[in-house]
Amino acid sequence: MKGKLLLLLTLTGLLCTSCLSIGLKMIGAYDKEATVSHYSNGDKEVAYIPMKHIGPKEFYGNVKKKVDSLQAEGYIVYMESVRVKDSLTPQQKDTLKWKARKLTGVNISTSGYIDTINKTLMGYKFKNRKGLINQPRYFVLGVDTIKGRVVDVPMNDLIAAYEKEYGPIVLNDCDHTLPWDQKYTCGKIAGEESNAMILDYRNAHLAMEIIDEKNKKIAVIYGALHENGLYKELKIRDSLWIKKPLR
Known part of the structure; x- marks a missing residue:
């Protein structure tokens, strides 16, 4: 599963194919140019893509051009990914996927959000007329994955x-x-609780990584909803x- 949740909160409430195209346009999914925001505390510089x-x-x-430029200026890159690093049994993997789907309300396959074979976007039927693609891997985006790291x-x-804070995620027959x-219809976890983990918890973790980082220049490639x-x-x-003025 990819750890990339930019579209999660925006798209799960959309109910029809035409709405998907409108929603994608509203969140800038068709934009052809990336932006970079700059932050500083006088000691460290953070460039957020x-x-x-x-x-x-x-x-x-x-994005690749901007990554190349930042790395040439001495920035290391922080990458987003909720990929599991521990060894899990097949049963543990299935349970984790079911719980993750219940928490997020969607299933993100290993190929990404867009399924070109089944012509769907996160379980919704989607006519990809403008040739959208899934986010490429970080090395394709020019990231030095030896110096940079997933944080x-x-x-x-x-x-x-989540379960420590709110109690066990209880799966039902529909989940299994x-x-x-297919579109998830088995009862998503309440939005406030879901957001607290998907956004707030991870934002706090990312902030602490930046605070503890020895390097003074950090480029962050994370979903726009986290900025x-x-x-x-x-x-x-x-x-x-x-937040510094745009360059």
Whole structure:
């Protein structure tokens, strides 16, 4: 499962194919140029690239140019991924996938949000007329994956944190039998609780990674929905953090 949740909160409430296209346009999924926001506390510099997890090829080509430029300036790259690092049994993997789907309300396959074979977007029928693609792997985006690193929370740790805070995620017959390529209809977890883990918990974790980082220049490639929350978490820990004017 990819750890990329940009579209999650926006698209799960959309109810028809035409709405998907409208929603995608509203969140900038068709944009061909990436932006970079800059933050500083006078000691460290953070460049944030708000990632779109589906988009046109031109967008990802533009991301690569910006990544190349930042790395040339001495930035290391922080990457987003909730991929599980621990060894799990097949049964544990299935249970984790079911719980993750219940927490998020969607299933994100190993291929990404868009399923070109079944012509769906997160279980919704989708006519991909504008040639959107799934976010390429980080090395395709030009990231030096030896110097940079994934700093996200693995999904099994995220689920464990949720259950510690709110209690066990209880699966039902629908969870066990609903095909992975279909729209999730088995009863998603309440939005406030889901957001607390999917966004807030991970934002706080990312902020602490930045605070503890020895390097002074950090480029963050994370979903756009995390940016404001990350800035809030940095300000909580150090009031000197500011957002700098766009270059």
